[in-house]
Amino acid sequence: MAEHEKTGKLLEVKDLHVSFFTPAGEVKAVGGISYDLDYGEVMGIVGESGSGKSVEAYSIIGLLQSPGKVIGGSITLEGEDVLAKSKEEMIALRGSKVAMIFQNPMTCLNPVYTIGNQLIEALKAHDKKVSKQEAAKRAMEMLELVGINNVEKRMRQYPHELSGGMRQRVMIAMGLICHPQLLIADEPTTALDVTIQAQILELMKDLQKKTHMGIIFITHNLGVVAEICDKVSVMYAGKMVEQGPVDDIFYKPGHPYTIGLLRSMPRVDAESYERLIPIEGTPVDMLNPPEGCPFAPRCESAMKICLQKMPPYVELEDGHRSACWLRVQEQLQREKQGAAETKEVPEHE
Amino acid sequence: MAKYVLKRVLMALITLLVVICLTFFLMNAVPGNPWLSEKTPTEATIDALNAKYGLDKPLIVQLGKYLENLIHLDFGNSIKMQKDRPVLEIILTMFPISASIGAIAILWAILVGVPLGCLAAYRRGTWVDSLLRVICTVGISMPGFVIATMLLHVFTGGIEGIKFFPALFKGTPESYVLPCLALGFYPMCYLSRQTRTAMLDAINQEYIKTARAKGLRNGKIIFKHALRNALIPVITYLGPQIAFTLCGGFVVETVFTIPGLGRYFVSSISNRDYPLIMGTTIFLAAFIIAMNLIVDLLYKLVDPRINLGKGGH
Numbered sequence: 001m002a003e004h005e006k007t008g009k010l011l012e013v014k015d016l017h018v019s020f021f022t023p024a025g026e027v028k029a030v031g032g033i034s035y036d037l038d039y040g041e042v043m044g045i046v047g048e049s050g051s052g053k054s055v056e057a058y059s060i061i062g063l064l065q066s067p068g069k070v071i072g073g074s075i076t077l078e079g080e081d082v083l084a085k086s087k088e089e090m091i092a093l094r095g096s097k098v099a100m101i102f103q104n105p106m107t108c109l110n111p112v113y114t115i116g117n118q119l120i121e122a123l124k125a126h127d128k129k130v131s132k133q134e135a136a137k138r139a140m141e142m143l144e145l146v147g148i149n150n151v152e153k154r155m156r157q158y159p160h161e162l163s164g165g166m167r168q169r170v171m172i173a174m175g176l177i178c179h180p181q182l183l184i185a186d187e188p189t190t191a192l193d194v195t196i197q198a199q200i201l202e203l204m205k206d207l208q209k210k211t212h213m214g215i216i217f218i219t220h221n222l223g224v225v226a227e228i229c230d231k232v233s234v235m236y237a238g239k240m241v242e243q244g245p246v247d248d249i250f251y252k253p254g255h256p257y258t259i260g261l262l263r264s265m266p267r268v269d270a271e272s273y274e275r276l277i278p279i280e281g282t283p284v285d286m287l288n289p290p291e292g293c294p295f296a297p298r299c300e301s302a303m304k305i306c307l308q309k310m311p312p313y314v315e316l317e318d319g320h321r322s323a324c325w326l327r328v329q330e331q332l333q334r335e336k337q338g339a340a341e342t343k344e345v346p347e348h349e
Numbered sequence: 350m351a352k353y354v355l356k357r358v359l360m361a362l363i364t365l366l367v368v369i370c371l372t373f374f375l376m377n378a379v380p381g382n383p384w385l386s387e388k389t390p391t392e393a394t395i396d397a398l399n400a401k402y403g404l405d406k407p408l409i410v411q412l413g414k415y416l417e418n419l420i421h422l423d424f425g426n427s428i429k430m431q432k433d434r435p436v437l438e439i440i441l442t443m444f445p446i447s448a449s450i451g452a453i454a455i456l457w458a459i460l461v462g463v464p465l466g467c468l469a470a471y472r473r474g475t476w477v478d479s480l481l482r483v484i485c486t487v488g489i490s491m492p493g494f495v496i497a498t499m500l501l502h503v504f505t506g507g508i509e510g511i512k513f514f515p516a517l518f519k520g521t522p523e524s525y526v527l528p529c530l531a532l533g534f535y536p537m538c539y540l541s542r543q544t545r546t547a548m549l550d551a552i553n554q555e556y557i558k559t560a561r562a563k564g565l566r567n568g569k570i571i572f573k574h575a576l577r578n579a580l581i582p583v584i585t586y587l588g589p590q591i592a593f594t595l596c597g598g599f600v601v602e603t604v605f606t607i608p609g610l611g612r613y614f615v616s617s618i619s620n621r622d623y624p625l626i627m628g629t630t631i632f633l634a635a636f637i638i639a640m641n642l643i644v645d646l647l648y649k650l651v652d653p654r655i656n657l658g659k660g661g662h
Contacts, residue, residue: 094562094563102555109556110556110578111653113574122564125564160654171559
């Protein structure tokens with residue numbers, strides 16, 4: 001698989017808007033987010049429950065359930081417009097080019113069919129010509145690839161006969177059986193024990209290297225992000241508040257929400273037994289989002305303008321951008337200084 | 350598995366014994382006797398009749414005698430409705446008629462009800478769902494004789510120029526249509542509602558999301574992944590319902606004058622035909638118990654998580 005590695009843009013999401021039309025009113029679950037993902041790149045999407053991170057991912061694969069609807073923006077996968085595809089084309093896309101794995105492996109496998117049946121079915125959905133024996137062989141290879149032993153027996157077993165970690169491995173095997181270019185992992189470790197979490201993460205990292213697939217890793221766990229991701233998008237209330245390479249996000253966070261997230265995360269290398277600092281306040285009521293920056297009501301350093309206008313993105317470094325008025329201010333100051341310096345230059349000569 | 354079935358059969362025998370005793374005492378607790386009719390016989394005649402059929406002995410002795418005969422599959426003779434004809438023979442000649450109508454009725458109820466339930470669940474909230482809801486609610490809440498009489502009126506000449514089916518049951522294929530329609534309508538509606546509920550539950554499960562993410566087609570998602578999981582509550586209902594339907598409906602058999610078993614369940618009681626009451630009750634009870642056992646074995650087929658050996662987890 002690795003011999004014909006593709007490079008360049010795999011996925012491009014531009015100004016995506018997704019709304020849910022509920023009886024109580026329109027909920028703007030995703031309010032204009034943009035990002036790129038290259039072949040073989042791993043991006044984390046971090047945010048709290050209800051921040052729109054899953055909704056955003058479901059739009060890519062066409063699994064948005066009514067009353068959810070993409071109302072604006074574009075999603076381009078390998079140069080093709082995903083939103084323009086017909087229902088049939090989306091069915092063909094799901095599981096072949098883009099695969100998805102979910103949070104709870106305990107409920108994601110159908111309890112009444114064997115592991116083998118469900119794996120083979122995933123392959124046959126996209127490869128009609130494959131024979132039964134060939135499909136079974138491929139399924140067993142996949143199980144071996146995800147670190148399951150005794151595969152012949154496992155093929156005949158039912159989901160309830162396997163542990164949670166094992167089931168998540170099966171889910172991963174099922175996702176990868178058609179060699180997708182993109183894997184969307186919606187909190188794949190959240191429902192697992194900590195030790196199993198580590199194993200699954202290790203496995204995904206390993207598989208990513210072997211198959212060179214792109215991964216969108218949705219999580220609320222920054223530790224997981226640090227472990228596996230190349231870059232991170234931080235979402236809050238349907239907006240992408242910060243985006244950048246994983247090191248930049250951890251060491252030079254540019255948005256108060258990201259800073260808050262980092263401070264509320266336990267660290268092994270903490271100098272003393274400091275208390276974790278929670279983010280005060282409650283998440284946004286998505287039916288009545290505040291004007292301006294959605295995080296402003298909870299933000300320690302909120303200014304007047306924060307409550308009135310959504311800040312534009314400021315490029316902090318290459319590929320690292322943040323939507324915060326503080327950063328806008330800093331940038332303006334820098335520009336002023338820069339302007340002053342350039343004025344000064346001729347005098348030095 | 351064999352051990353489980355054996356255990357269940359033993360339990361079934363105990364259940365049957367309880368049913369027999371309860372029915373026996375209840376039936377004797379009801380005032381009146383088999384000999385009452387328009388011309389009330391004299392006291393002496395009644396005593397003589399009671400002595401002839403052993404009804405003069407204490408109840409407990411009568412019960413003992415009945416149970417003893419039952420071991421030899423002797424259900425006694427009818428004492429009123431078909432005088433002196435063996436009860437077992439009555440059941441065995443009447444049951445096939447009721448069962449053939451019942452089987453067709455339950456078959457169409459399943460073949461129509463289950464897919465309609467799936468459709469209603471798949472199209473939930475649309476006009477299709479609403480229409481089916483109205484039809485099924487009507488079918489469930491309307492008494493059987495209304496439907497039977499309506500069918501009888503509409504299709505057998507009650508309306509000028511429409512006479513598709515005979516009004517009297519003659520055993521010909523045409524005469525099966527209306528009774529089967531009437532008898533199957535209620536189970537069809539009930540099944541459809543139950544399937545809808547179970548399907549909605551199944552459709553919202555996460556493995557359906559997985560199936561969609563795999564790129565499966567809707568038909569496969571609904572009929573392979575959702576339906577099999579939705580079948581369990583449906584099968585639960587279906588077991589006893591099959592027993593009831595095969596044993597015939599009193600109303601339908603009366604309206605269409607079908608010489609089936611169904612009528613005897615009710616009329617044997619009003620006639621105080623004691624052996625016939627006992628016979629029909631035991632027959633139905635045994636049938637229902639057997640169906641429940643079959644249903645439990647079917648669960649295992651449908652859902653591999655069910656472990657019959659360990660007392661049902």
